[in-house]
Structures are given as structure tokens and as C-alpha cells.
Amino acid sequence: MTKVFTRPEALNDVELHYCPGCTHGIIHRLVAEAIDELGIIGQTIGVASVGCSVFSYNYFGCDMEQAAHGRAPAVATGIKRALPDRVVFTYQGDGDLAAIGTAETVHAASRGENITVIFVNNGVYGMTGGQMAPTTLAGQVTQTSPYGRDVKTQGYPLRVCELLAQTEGAAFLARTAVDNVKHIREAKAAIKKAFTYQLEGRGFSLVEVLSACPTYWALPPAEAMKRLGGEVLDYYPLGVYKDKGAETDEK
Amino acid sequence: MAKVTFREDRCKGCELCTTVCPKHIVQMAKDRLNKKGFHPAEVVKQEECIGCAFCATICPDTVIEVEK
Ligand SMILES: Cc1ncc(C[n+]2csc(CCOP(=O)(O)OP(=O)(O)O)c2C)c(N)n1
Ligand code: SF4
Ligand code: SF4
Ligand code: SF4
Ligand SMILES: [Mg+2]
Numbered sequence: 008m009t010k011v012f013t014r015p016e017a018l019n020d021v022e023l024h025y026c027p028g029c030t031h032g033i034i035h036r037l038v039a040e041a042i043d044e045l046g047i048i049g050q051t052i053g054v055a056s057v058g059c060s061v062f063s064y065n066y067f068g069c070d071m072e073q074a075a076h077g078r079a080p081a082v083a084t085g086i087k088r089a090l091p092d093r094v095v096f097t098y099q100g101d102g103d104l105a106a107i108g109t110a111e112t113v114h115a116a117s118r119g120e121n122i123t124v125i126f127v128n129n130g131v132y133g134m135t136g137g138q139m140a141p142t143t144l145a146g147q148v149t150q151t152s153p154y155g156r157d158v159k160t161q162g163y164p165l166r167v168c169e170l171l172a173q174t175e176g177a178a179f180l181a182r183t184a185v186d187n188v189k190h191i192r193e194a195k196a197a198i199k200k201a202f203t204y205q206l207e208g209r210g211f212s213l214v215e216v217l218s219a220c221p222t223y224w225a226l227p228p229a230e231a232m233k234r235l236g237g238e239v240l241d242y243y244p245l246g247v248y249k250d251k252g253a254e255t256d257e258k
Numbered sequence: 259m260a261k262v263t264f265r266e267d268r269c270k271g272c273e274l275c276t277t278v279c280p281k282h283i284v285q286m287a288k289d290r291l292n293k294k295g296f297h298p299a300e301v302v303k304q305e306e307c308i309g310c311a312f313c314a315t316i317c318p319d320t321v322i323e324v325e326k
Contacts, residue, residue, distance in 0.1 A: 012311040012324035028272030032318030228272040
């Protein structure tokens with residue numbers, strides 16, 4: 008008998024602190040599997056952000072740095088420019104990336120910074136207790152939108168891939184999800200592709216992973232996965248929003 | 259023949275693995291608690307496992323190993 012599924016080496020053999028059914032754990036494993044399959048653990052540097060995933064620096068087996076809230080793309084920029092032969096990625100939540108860190112995200116993409124962003128969109132601020140995020144769906148109840156997000160006063164949920172697709176420097180942008188096995192496998196393929204593009208020096212890459220926060224969605228994990236595959240995917244269509252490789256390779 | 263192994267002490271009882279098994283042979287062990295205090299997931303009818311690794315793929319805590 009041979010092992011067909013086991014813990015990737017790039018994911019340290021430690022307990023994750025996440026809530027039961029939190030999809031951060033799945034996404035950590037996918038990033039680690041991509042690192043293993045590309046054989047880049049010795050040359051990869053990750054940048055942890057501020058959010059539930061702040062301790063990701065304890066979980067990934069590669070070198071890790073920790074950035075102030077929202078600043079991970081700026082820190083990654085510095086690391087990548089000083090050490091251009093390294094594969095540099097950030098791991099950021101939606102509060103981190105699409106609220107306080109919007110400027111860093113947009114400008115890193117616009118500069119075509121040769122880094123990879125793993126963007127975990129669960130539609131809430133998990134770490135601080137489930138407040139509304141820029142990505143929270145219209146009508147969604149959170150700690151700071153107890154009657155549901157009212158777009159008249161609180162604005163519309165931000166679609167990050169669509170926004171960044173307009174930047175010249177972005178080489179690869181994809182939105183994926185982890186609500187079922189098929190989507191999980193597609194998410195991993197997208198992460199691997201993003202790392203590959205970085206190795207090829209193509210520029211900025213971002214993989215958005217639509218995720219569940221069962222705790223602050225106040226749903227059992229299996230129900231949270233259903234909501235993710237339903238109304239969340241309806242508002243945030245899966246797909247590739249930019250692929251410079253496909254564009255240039257075709258010509 | 260395929261085999262799944264659950265590292266029970268790492269299980270958080272989220273039940274996600276039970277929702278994806280095409281053979282419906284993964285269930286929660288209601289007769290015991292692990293050291294975290296959760297009912298862990300377990301496989302019943304191991305011989306029916308096809309080694310698809312769906313259960314392991316969706317597990318957020320890398321509790322499950324699959325051999326074929
Ligand atoms: C400068 C600063 N402002 C605010 C905070 C409080 N804070 C910590 S985490 C967080 C948001 C986390 O949400 P997200 O990035 O979506 O990650 P999640 O926990 O949902 O995975 C906020 C606002 C902080 N730590 N630093
Ligand atoms: S609060 Fe939400 S995002 Fe944070 S660990 Fe718990 S389930 Fe995951
Ligand atoms: S490997 Fe497939 S068939 Fe076997 S227990 Fe897991 S999900 Fe079920
Ligand atoms: S998915 Fe993993 S953590 Fe959740 S019940 Fe199954 S084995 Fe336990
Ligand atoms: Mg979040």
C-alpha cells in the first residue's frame with residue numbers, strides 16, 4: 008500500500024488553533040501542497056498578516072515574516088526586491104487585504120510586483136469577533152450590521168479580482184472556493200499556477216479563495232459550506248480574471 | 259483495497275468529512291470523546307473505502323491519511 012494522501016512537508020506537524028470547520032486549515036494545506044509539488048520549500052518566504060491566520064508563521068514550514076495589518080504586500084515587496092530568487096507570498100484575510108490594506112494591494116498589483124497573494128475571503132473580520140468587512144454580502148448579519156448589511160449606508164461588497172483585473176501589472180488573478188472537493192482541487196491548481204508564474208518572473212499574482220467562517224456566520228460547518236457554495240458564490244463568480252501567460256503564450 | 263486512518267486526537271468534530279464520502283462510511287464516533295473533548299470522526303466498513311481521499315481533502319485539520 009502506498010500513501011495517496013498525507014500531510015505535506017511544508018505544513019508543520021502542529022495543531023492549528025482555528026475553530027472546528029474553519030477553512031483556513033484547508034487553504035494552509037493547499038499552499039503547502041503547492042510548495043511541496045514545486046520543490047520550492049527552501050527558497051520560499053511567506054508573509055503572515057493580521058487576522059485569524061496571524062499564526063500562519065507557525066504553521067508553514069518555509070521561512071515566514073509577519074506584517075502589520077494590511078501591509079503584507081509592502082513587506083513582501085521589500086523581501087522580493089532584496090532577494091529576487093526567492094518565492095514570496097502573502098497570506099491575507101479580507102479585512103486585512105480589502106479594508107486597511109486596499110492601497111497596498113492595489114499598488115503592488117499596479118507595480119507588477121513579482122509576488123503571490125493568497126487572499127482568504129470569508130466575508131467577516133474573524134479575529135476581532137465577526138464584524139462587517141468590505142466583502143460582507145448585502146443583508147448579511149454581523150456584529151456591526153445586526154439588521155443585515157444595508158448597502159444604502161454601508162456600501163456594496165467589494166469584488167477584488169474584478170477591481171485588480173484593470174491593473175496592467177497583474178499577471179494572474181483567479182477566484183476559487185473551498186466549499187467542495189472539486190473546488191478545493193481547482194483552488195490548489197490556481198495556487199500552483201500563481202507560484203509558477205512568479206518563478207517565471209511574470210509579475211503580480213493573486214488567488215482569492217472564498218472561505219467559510221462557521222463561527223461568525225453562526226452556522227454549523229457543513230451549513231457554512233452550503234452557504235459558501237450558494238449565495239457567496241452567486242455574488243463572487245469563480246474564474247480566472249487575468250492570465251497574462253495565456254494572453255502572451257497564445258500570440 | 260484502500261485504507262483511511264484518522265489521527266483522532268487532532269479531530270475537531272466538524273463533521274465535514276462525513277458530508278463528502280461517496281460510500282457513506284465516515285461517521286462521528288458518538289461513543290467516545292478525544293482529548294480535545296470532541297466526538298472524533300471514524301470510518302465504519304473500512305473494506306468499502308475506494309481511496310478517493312475526498313474526506314481527507316475537505317478536512318481542515320489534516321486528520322486523515324489515505325493509503326491504496
Ligand atoms: C492597525 C490595526 N487596526 C485594526 C486591528 C484589529 N484587527 C485585527 S484582525 C482584523 C481584521 C481581520 O479580518 P480578516 O483579515 O478578514 O481575517 P480573518 O480573521 O477573517 O481571517 C482587525 C480589524 C489591528 N490589529 N491593527
Ligand atoms: S473566527 Fe472564523 S475565520 Fe477565525 S478561526 Fe474561527 S471560523 Fe476561522
Ligand atoms: S477515501 Fe473516499 S471512500 Fe474512503 S472513507 Fe474517505 S471519502 Fe470515503
Ligand atoms: S473533517 Fe477532519 S476535523 Fe472535521 S470531523 Fe472530519 S476528521 Fe475531524
Ligand atoms: Mg475575514
